[in-house]
Amino acid sequence: MKSAVIVFPGSNRDRDVATALKVATGIDPVFVWHADTDLPDVDLVVLPGGFSYGDYLRSGAIAARAAIMPAVAAHHARGGYVLGICNGFQILTESGLLPGALMRNAGLRFVCRKVKLSIERTDTAFTRTYRKGQVISCPVAHHDGNYFADPETLDRIEGNGQVVFRYAEGTNPNGSVNDIAGIADETGRILGMMPHPENLIADHQGGRDGLGLFAGLADLQPA
Numbered sequence: 628m629k630s631a632v633i634v635f636p637g638s639n640r641d642r643d644v645a646t647a648l649k650v651a652t653g654i655d656p657v658f659v660w661h662a663d664t665d666l667p668d669v670d671l672v673v674l675p676g677g678f679s680y681g682d683y684l685r686s687g688a689i690a691a692r693a694a695i696m697p698a699v700a701a702h703h704a705r706g707g708y709v710l711g712i713c714n715g716f717q718i719l720t721e722s723g724l725l726p727g728a729l730m731r732n733a734g735l736r737f738v739c740r741k742v743k744l745s746i747e748r749t750d751t752a753f754t755r756t757y758r759k760g761q762v763i764s765c766p767v768a769h770h771d772g773n774y775f776a777d778p779e780t781l782d783r784i785e786g787n788g789q790v791v792f793r794y795a796e797g798t799n800p801n802g803s804v805n806d807i808a809g810i811a812d813e814t815g816r817i818l819g820m821m822p823h824p825e826n827l828i829a830d831h832q833g834g835r836d837g838l839g840l841f842a843g844l845a846d847l848q849p850a
């Protein structure tokens with residue numbers, strides 16, 4: 628499985644996700660600078676967490692217009708996979724690759740803690756190593772994680788089963804509608820999520836609940 632991690636000015640979980648991919652799949656991803664216009668031949672593109680462009684304007688809004696983004700959309704259109712974590716999820720909604728928006732946390736504070744996530748779908752490449760309904764731990768670290776979609780869009784994504792992760796056991800840290808923590812697009816090949824599975828892959832991090840997401844990507848085949 629070949630992957631690329633896009634690096635924006637202000638990305639800070641790019642190396643964390645690269646480590647998770649290496650641990651889970653045995654292969655180092657390629658780092659791609661945001662100003663490039665071409666991607667290497669890869670199966671998966673990762674938009675990592677961080678504070679691209681200092682979160683100016685809106686989190687992810689400037690990165691969504693980066694030179695590399697048309698290539699990311701074309702990669703998906705060709706059958707490729709895309710994973711956006713935290714700031715990466717914000718970039719995916721800002722670029723229109725995923726529906727909805729990530730608003731300021733309901734409590735108006737940056738939250739950095741572990742939450743519980745329920746696995747709503749196991750028929751995606753990202754979640755196939757988990758059990759449906761399984762509850763895992765995962766850290767969050769964001770100030771703009773409050774997922775919102777208008778009622779019509781929400782009905783559509785709920786009806787299509789596009790919600791992949793929900794905050795469980797009363798741990799919704801940001802006010803996200805329907806406790807939504809992560810969604811897929813209609814093809815299931817794009818996943819955006821606010822929590823950071825790449826930061827829970829080793830015992831010294833307090834557990835390995837996040838590792839399954841990357842392990843599921845190990846034998847990714849082009850769709």
Ligand SMILES: NC(=O)CC[C@H](N)C(=O)O
Pocket residue numbers: 675676677678679682686712713714715768769770771772
């Ligand atoms: N950890 C992150 O990716 C942070 C995301 C974003 N900059 C926020 O704080 O909302």
